[in-house]
Amino acid sequence: MSLLSVENLTVALPPGADRPNAVEGISLSVDAGEILCIVGESGSGKSITANAVMGLLPKGLPITGGQLVFEGRDLRQTSPEAMRQLRGQRLAMIFQEPMTALNPLMRVGDQIAEAMQVHGAGANARKRVQELLAAVNLPDPAAIARSHPFRLSGGQRQRVMIAMALALEPALLIADEPTTALDVTTQMQILRLIREIQSRRGTGVLFITHDFGVVAEIADRVAVMQHGRIVEQGRAEEVLNRPQHPYTKALIAAVPHGASTQTAPAASTAEPVLRLSGVKKTYRRGGWFGGGVVIPAVQSADFTLVKGETLGLVGESGSGKSTLARCIVNLVHPESGEIRFHGTDLRPLSRSARKPFRQRVQMIFQDPYASLNPRRMVGEAIAEGPITHGTPRTEALERARELLALVQLDPGAMTRYPHEFSGGQRQRIGIARALAMRPELLIADEPVSALDVSVQAQVLALLADLRLRFGLTMLFITHDLRVAARICDRVAVMQRGAIVELGPTARVFGAPEHPYTRELLESIPGRAWTPP
Amino acid sequence: MEAAKLPGFLARRLVKAVIVVLAIVVCNFLLVHAAPGDPASVMAGQSGAADPLFLEQLRRQFGLDQPLHVQLWIYLKSVLMLDLGFSHRQQMGVATLILERLPATLLLTGAAFTFAVVGGVTLGALAAQRVGTWADSFITVLALTFYATPLFWVGLMLVLVFSVWLEWLPSFGMSSVGVPMQGIEVVLDVARHLLLPSLTLGLFYLAVYARLTRATMLEVADQDFVKTARAKGVPEGRITRAHILRNALLPVITFAGIQAGQLLGGSILVETVFAWPGIGRLAFEALLSRDYPVLLGVFFCTSVIVVLFNLATDLLYAVIDPRVEVG
């Protein structure tokens, strides 16, 4: 008998939503000692399924059909109080956002101890807490137990969450995108930890993710969800290598993978567009009575960008890659160094002296929901740059219309507002806005990391196409090595504000020289799997 | 915050408090000089302005023939020596007058504050737990009502109902006149007199705290860590107490610091309505006779109380919230 079996589960959406049910006819099962991955894009209903099992669905989302059986017990017939007893003891859950999932006012140790106390297992809590913290490989468990959450990093908090979930040795662990908010190296550590604990204790794991790499890394079996339904289910290697359903095929095809598809256009001989040397930026935090903390964000990041090439700047969060990009367009003002654009140092320029260069260097931003002014129509947004620089209004609007067509959007979009568009469409609008200036150099700051994989692939293809068509030089910032491999001619790996390795993409990924590059590459989830 | 950092934190807050107090003194000084007419006659007040001898004495004392910055220095020095000037009308030092009346005001505002915070947080928490039910609507309407009612009018209406019509409670003063009493009787008598004024002053803030608590509790209830608590099987009652309420109290504390000044301002109105013998009543009397030194003294004194109170709330906040660091 399965540890958990879900039969025909249906959860209704409130009236007026875009579909009648959040999930419909979901059937799946998890055995002890097995990891089942539910994979799907945002809005596919994967989190709803997990919450239904936990009995944590919000009031507006009632279960209207199906069966949930856990350890032979019908969860739909279980009273709320009995459900509470199960939660934490037999069923445990960890969440996506480690930064907000812990009570900020409570010591970490107390929060773990609470999980035991509320189930009457508070004796020896102190000792148990330290054992648990040690079990999730946290250094100095005694000190961590005394800390408040804000003192810990994202990875450490996620370990604390896992320790808390495991406190009473539950039979089933539900993990809702537990590594999505983490850096790759941390992600790999957490994945290994879950794997290790699960195999040591024989826990069943229901693991929710949107990332096929993660699936390849840890899943025993996979269920693929789309629009609230499971479209394909099976053993991991079956689904990954021989997907049957068209949606699964499309998703897997969209996964960016290892081999570089770029062929460097005779880069080295071309004329340099941008040359950075000695750029330094430090942030100061806290106290005007002295004693603040000084954080060097960028300290040693010299590189040259030649005409027509795409340089990828890769690194984890906090590595300084975004700060460096922002230094180039002066959104952040570096305290020293040279930023030479066709030989002119941009750094010391005044606002007005910089203005002519604004046309030639443009930027695409990460968050498609934040990068467009919500109160400005799309056409205006695209045209306003050229208008600022003296293009007549009608001409600028005419060009905006052409650009919309170029980024494959309907010209009717001109008079609509950003909120009427999806994330991928907004990112296209952002690209059109940058192109309206006819830039030579395009800085793309994580342009696809907020998008679903299938949309990601489309936007990347568009960028690759535009780049050839306009002969753009591009600085492409990303944390995702697979994306970098797909679009960049050369890559620079950043760590703690410094570029530790720089070279042609194939060389850096094929034969990394720096230990950090190696660690990054080894942390790519599902590295061993080559999508069919 | 860690206990080790507390002294440094306290020292920084004290420096800030001293700067604010100095700024208030400067503010007073500027007001006197910005007023239409001779600064001496402003400092003398209406009744003193007719007394040329007194005016001459003030001019000498504050060096009014000297440059402005010297005058400011003299004024600062005298205030820091706790000399808040002299009320010609009452023939008493302003500092003495205020100190005499201060306990009554502190009693009134303290009672009103306690009532408002305890009542408001309780009602707000109840409303948040029963969001959408009639109890929630009732509490919301109650809060809206008190929020929109002028303080002094609430006082008058309470007098009308409880003193004039029902004759349950006294309508003015702090104690019964001409009735010999001792021990517990005195306390009960003062309590009876205190009831209406503190209710009047407290109701508005009760409404404010209720609304604030309800809103922040609903906001906190939506946060991830509450879901975490639920996922580990913490019972609902404990979730509300240990997780939601504690986090929701932080904005309440911040707000308590901000509105301390309003409470003291409100006490002027309430003390006027109920003839409560505190500094608010003193300010009203000074207002009627345009006794500016007393008014300026009341302004200074209430400001200092607020600064001290803010110091206390900052400290409380720092003790509750570990994330408070420096600055």
Next chain:
Amino acid sequence: MRDFWRRYRRNKGAVVGLVALLAVMFMAATAPIFFPGSPWDMAGAPFMPPGEMGMLLGSDSLGRDVAAGIAHGARISLMVGAVSTICALFVGVTLGAVAGYLGGFMDDAVMRFTEFFQTIPSFVLAILLVAIFTPTIGSVVGAIAIVSWPPVARVVRAEFLSLRGREFVQAAEVLGKSRMAIVVGDILPNALSPIIVLASLMVASAILLESALSFLGLGDPNLMTWGFLIGSGRSVIRLAWWMSVFPGLAIFITVLSLNLVGEGLSDALNPRLARQRGGSA
């Protein structure tokens, strides 16, 4: 716009508030028609209870019509509320925008200044200001504006600070737009909703503040106000309850309707927040 109205209408209280507010405005506008002549003139015998001698709400100690006083008082209350709010908005938005957009030292300086004004007891300061500069309509409006700008500055600063870091503002910067164009064209329009909501609440509290000042005898001696009416009825409350009850109700209804309108605006301008609140209220 139609969306806005649809969302506003969903909040029943806000609709009631709007109707009540319009009624008060109507009363203010028509006061000279229904109550011609000065509200200070004697209209009948003193201390007449409501309904007698043709005076709907009774007469005061000098035989003046309380209803006439309330109608004429509405003009002063609304005017003082509106004008002082506009002045406070002007100061608060300017300071908040400077602090939030420029950041750094300017931010520190402006915020210390704002904190100072928030620390000192505002009502006591208002009394002091009006008393020292003699009670006139100008000094009352000025004093109210001086004590009510700090919350505006704080809200505007917080909005500007968060919007300044948003990517669309950075994008505008990269496009080479001028600072002024960014502040006026990109940041301000997105900061407007909280300012509008705050403004409606500020009018309400300005009216309360004005009534409190005139209750203490600090109103313009030439103008009939609600606070004055209550103040003059205070000492004779045992004799003539109507003198203080009705003007108080007028204040209550006006302030309540403004608060309700404020909530409606807030719901209509931030649809996301309204849904969070459960939509019940």
